[in-house]
Amino acid sequence: MNQKLIVLLFGLLVAAISCTPKVTVDKDKALVDSLLTAYDVLWNCQDPAKALTMWADDGIMMFQDQVDISGKDSLLAFCNLHVPNLRNFTSIRGDFAVNNDLITINSMYSFEYLGGDQVLYPNKGIALQYAKKQPDGTWKLVLGVYHQAFVVK
Secondary structure: OHHHHHHHHHHHHHHHHHHHHHHHHHHHHHHHHHHHHHHHHHHHOOOHHHHHOOEEEEEEEEEOOOOOEEOHHHHHHHHHHHHHHEEEEEEEEEEEEEOOOEEEEEEEEEEEEEOOOOOEEEEEEEEEEEEEEOOOOOEEEEEEEEEEEEOOO
16 A cells, blocks of 8 residues: 555656646746847837836847947947837747746847938847846846847848
8 A cells, every 4th residue: 555655646746847847938938938029029119218128227238349338328329329220120039047036048139220321231140138037027138148140132
């Protein structure tokens, strides 16, 4: 009898362990997808002040071969310069990790940039982003590392 009980309990334990990660992974994937969708909407809004809301006040944006953009004022200057010209910004989720208050997201992105000649230039790249849970429960980017490959036709 004791052996049957041990086998039953072991079976229940294995079932509980094997079921828990899938629920957590699905929940985490949904959270990451919702954040990327929200960020895409903000990049596409053409409103620099609104786009800035995805960033923490001490956020840092890094691009290859460029000076880091750090802090609210610098991020706003970046948004003022570029957000009005962004079109069709889309992110594709790659690997991710979700902690209690920190999310790491690897993604690919693409967008079109409206040049001074009023021509839309296609762009694409890869991103590594860190979002931190804020005291009000929202998630804001604290670090974005972007490697962009310009594709001009």
